Amino acid sequence: GAVVSQHPSWVICKSGTSVKIECRSLxxxxxTMFWYRQFPKQSLMLMxxxxxxxxxxxxxxxxxxxxxxxxxxxxxxxxTVTSAHPEDSSFYICSAFRGLAVSGxxxxxxxxxxxxxxx
Amino acid sequence: xxxxxxxxxxxxxxEEAFLTxxxxxxxxxxxxxxxxxxxxxxxxxxLLKATKADDKGSNKGFEATYRKETTSFHLEKGSVQVxxxxxxxxxLSDGGSEKLVFGKGTKLTVNP
Numbered sequence: 001g002a003v004v005s006q007h008p009s010w011v012i013c014k015s016g017t018s019v020k021i022e023c024r025s026l027x028x029x030x031x032t033m034f035w036y037r038q039f040p041k042q043s044l045m046l047m048x049x050x051x052x053x054x055x056x057x058x059x060x061x062x063x064x065x066x067x068x069x070x071x072x073x074x075x076x077x078x079x080t081v082t083s084a085h086p087e088d089s090s091f092y093i094c095s096a097f098r099g100l101a102v103s104g105x106x107x108x109x110x111x112x113x114x115x116x117x118x119x
Numbered sequence: 120x121x122x123x124x125x126x127x128x129x130x131x132x133x134e135e136a137f138l139t140x141x142x143x144x145x146x147x148x149x150x151x152x153x154x155x156x157x158x159x160x161x162x163x164x165x166l167l168k169a170t171k172a173d174d175k176g177s178n179k180g181f182e183a184t185y186r187k188e189t190t191s192f193h194l195e196k197g198s199v200q201v202x203x204x205x206x207x208x209x210x211l212s213d214g215g216s217e218k219l220v221f222g223k224g225t226k227l228t229v230n231p
Binding site for chain 1 (some may be wrong): 160211219
């Protein structure tokens with residue numbers, strides 16, 4: 001099946017620094033990728049939709065200047081958490097959407113997630 | 120807005136026990152419904168889906184039926200195995216949309 005990787009798998013950083021997380025589709029091209037955030041014992045919350053060659057679409061309540069998304073190619077999207085603070089500590093998950101489908105859920109392939117801890 | 124509610128975990132069962140994980144949803148229109156599974160250290164994987172009322176999704180011995188009258192999509196398996204230990208997520212997508220709305224996830228542990 002399709003494989004999506006994320007790097008790094010976990011990161012610890014100091015408050016005020018920026019952290020970049022990469023999401024790669026390894027064996028297919030993805031015009032659309034999604035970034036989710038998951039708090040402990042909470043569901044995955046969609047943060048933004050990343051479209052190759054255009055600006056990301058952010059969900060309501062997500063600070064676009066805080067969470068910078070760049071979909072540089074058909075196989076790579078990056079999420080940069082700028083000036084990270086302890087409240088940004090979370091589990092970040094990406095997914096890549098492969099081709100056309102009747103409904104989007106069946107052809108989204110998820111990365112293993114990146115755990116961010118901001119001290 | 121759309122939402123998904125699934126039973127709180129964790130759920131601990133013995134091998135060969137019967138499994139039910141409840142999932143109900145709230146949606147405008149006619150959503151598609153999904154169950155995803157996340158094994159330790161891996162990304163979410165699609166387990167099964169149903170796109171319209173009364174459809175039954177099935178895979179690897181798991182089943183779920185799209186019940187419009189009760190807005191439910193409960194996951195069942197007749198005989199669980201240790202290898203089924205994972206976190207299970209119920210989700211919906213609003214017909215034609217790529218966006219997914221997830222439940223909180225239910226952790227299942229199956230003991231030998």
